[in-house]
Amino acid sequence: xxxxxxxxxxxxxxxxxxxxxxxxxxxxxxxxxxxxxxxxxxxxxxxxxxxxxxxxxxxxxxxxxxxxxxxxxxxxxxxxxxxxxxxxxxxxxxxxxxxxxxxxxxxxxxxxxxxxxxxxxxxxxxxxxxxxxxxxxxxxxxxxxxxxxxxxxx
Amino acid sequence: xxxxxxxxxxxxxxxxxxxxxxxxxxxxxxxxxxxxxxxxxxxxxxxxxxxxxxxxxxxxxxxxxxxxxxxxxxxxxxxxxxxxxxxxxxxxxxxxxxxxxxxxxxxxxxxxxxxxxxxxxxxxxxxxxxxxxxxxxxxxxxxxxxxxxxxxxxxxxxxxxxxxxxxxxxxxxxxxxxxxxxxxxxxxxxxxxxxxxxxxxxxxxxxxxxxxxxxxxxxxxxxxxxxxxxxxxxxxxxxxxxxxxxxxxxxxxxxxxxxx
Numbered sequence: 001x002x003x004x005x006x007x008x009x010x011x012x013x014x015x016x017x018x019x020x021x022x023x024x025x026x027x028x029x030x031x032x033x034x035x036x037x038x039x040x041x042x043x044x045x046x047x048x049x050x051x052x053x054x055x056x057x058x059x060x061x062x063x064x065x066x067x068x069x070x071x072x073x074x075x076x077x078x079x080x081x082x083x084x085x086x087x088x089x090x091x092x093x094x095x096x097x098x099x100x101x102x103x104x105x106x107x108x109x110x111x112x113x114x115x116x117x118x119x120x121x122x123x124x125x126x127x128x129x130x131x132x133x134x135x136x137x138x139x140x141x142x143x144x145x146x147x148x149x150x151x152x153x154x
Numbered sequence: 155x156x157x158x159x160x161x162x163x164x165x166x167x168x169x170x171x172x173x174x175x176x177x178x179x180x181x182x183x184x185x186x187x188x189x190x191x192x193x194x195x196x197x198x199x200x201x202x203x204x205x206x207x208x209x210x211x212x213x214x215x216x217x218x219x220x221x222x223x224x225x226x227x228x229x230x231x232x233x234x235x236x237x238x239x240x241x242x243x244x245x246x247x248x249x250x251x252x253x254x255x256x257x258x259x260x261x262x263x264x265x266x267x268x269x270x271x272x273x274x275x276x277x278x279x280x281x282x283x284x285x286x287x288x289x290x291x292x293x294x295x296x297x298x299x300x301x302x303x304x305x306x307x308x309x310x311x312x313x314x315x316x317x318x319x320x321x322x323x324x325x326x327x328x329x330x331x332x333x334x335x336x337x338x339x340x341x342x343x344x345x346x347x348x349x350x351x352x353x354x355x356x357x358x359x360x361x362x363x364x365x366x367x368x369x370x371x372x373x374x375x376x377x378x379x380x381x382x383x384x385x386x387x388x389x390x391x392x393x394x395x396x397x398x399x400x401x402x403x404x405x406x407x408x409x410x411x412x413x414x
Contacts, residue, residue: 008200008378013240014307027304032318034303053239055394075395082398096395098404 001059001072002042003049007033009056016048016057049074050083050101076101155340156284159275161264163339164350170269176354177262180361187364188373194365197374205381212388223383231379246297250325251372253289256282257329284336290329294322320359321367327356 003025005016010033016025017034024038025048036042039060049057049072059072070090076083078101085097115130122129132141161173192198215223230236235251238244260283268275304310315323331353338346364370385392398404 011237011239012303013238013243014303015239017303017307027308029304029316030318032303032316054237055392071393073394075391075397077398077401080398080401082401082404084395084398086393086395088393098398098400100404 001044002039003036003044003046003057004039004060005034005036006056006058007031007035009054010034010052011054011056013053015051015053019047019051021045021047046074050076052076155337156281157277158340159264159268159271159280160283160336160339161261162268162271162273162275165270167347170265173265173269177265180357183361184364184369187362188370190365191370192374197370198377201374201377201381205384208381208385208388208390208392212385212390215384215387219387220384223387224380227376227380227383231383232376237375237379240301243297243301246293246301249289249293250297251293253286253291253293253329254325256286257290257332258286260286284333287329287333290325291333294326294329298322298326317366318368320363321369324356324360324363324367328353328360331356 007028012027012032012034014027014034017027019025022041022043022045024036024041025034026037027033028035034048034056036048044059046059049059052074053076055073055075057074069088069092071086071088073086073088074083075086081101083099083101085095085099087095087097089095118129127141132139135141161170164173235244235247238247260279264275264279264283267273268279299312300306304314305312331349335346335349335353338349360367360369382392
């Protein structure tokens with residue numbers, strides 16, 4: 001179910017634009033409010049729904065199976081670390097869920113710009129950028145020693 | 155410069171009654187423009203319908219609680235711009251809002267109460283006028299060049315202008331040109347008259363364009379904030395889920411085992 005924005009609630013802060021992995025949340029050029037420019041391309045990850053501080057983004061079911069009054073509403077409470085979901089089905093049935101916002105502490109994931117630029121040596125490494133530090137693994141990634149491999153591999 | 159009333163100096167070339175009439179016309183333009191805006195966009199009807207729906211579906215909110223909500227709306231949402239989640243936007247909005255109030259009020263007081271050099275203007279009033287206009291400029295230009303969503307989030311050029319910018323641009327032009335005019339007039343520069351008439355033009359655009367700009371938000375935003383708080387109090391919460399009641403179990407994840 002792709003997302004849509006209640007224009008009356010949106011204050012145009014741009015959080016959804018920043019977080020959308022599909023780059024389909026944009027700011028309307030006339031009203032300066034966010035909107036989903038291409039619902040067909042929405043991954044339905046709900047990052048924007050969860051990130052919106054004004055609770056202005058909702059999920060809309062496809063018209064062929066979910067018309068008439070269903071809704072998915074989300075309340076994010078940073079101070080509690082919770083995100084609550086209220087799913088209302090079109091027959092009036094309602095379900096409520098409560099879950100953690102994320103599995104790591106706030107502010108513990110640095111942005112890419114906060115990492116030092118990789119050196120030329122780093123490019124030759126088998127490890128991906130900033131591994132193994134970002135994986136919180138001390139002493140490097142675990143690897144099998146040659147004598148642990150099956151006969152004939154080395 | 156910061157102690158002399160610029161409008162008193164101006165009274166040598168423009169009669170105080172003309173200045174006073176201009177302010178009255180601007181107030182009328184704002185009132186009529188807001189009424190037209192409310193009727194045309196049906197915002198009052200929307201908020202009323204929303205409120206009635208919320209009242210019908212939710213529990214009854216008592217008079218005392220209603221008063222407490224009204225006070226909280228006035229203090230948190232209106233006076234402290236509490237609805238903004240981005241602290242930079244909030245500070246910029248507070249600077250612009252209080253700057254505009256100080257600038258507009260002191261202008262009206264100086265023009266009506268101290269229109270000529272014969273009546274001494276209190277220095278604090280003039281200083282508040284300068285400070286108010288400067289606050290509008292600081293908050294407004296900060297917002298315009300760095301904070302607004304299409305520049306900060308979309309990467310658009312800060313010089314890209316559209317109709318939604320009518321309010322902020324005319325406000326900035328009015329405050330900036332007022333400062334320029336007052337400075338040029340105090341220093342005896344010949345360009346002061348040109349700057350003044352440009353300031354009048356920008357101010358007329360600001361107050362005359364209410365139906366097409368977002369000027370009226372200062373009237374209906376508090377109503378929207380009040381309605382939002384009422385819906386939270388009566389349990390309807392604009393169809394949002396109830397606040398999490400088991401954060402220790404489902405919320406903070408300090409003690410959860412890592413699953414990788």
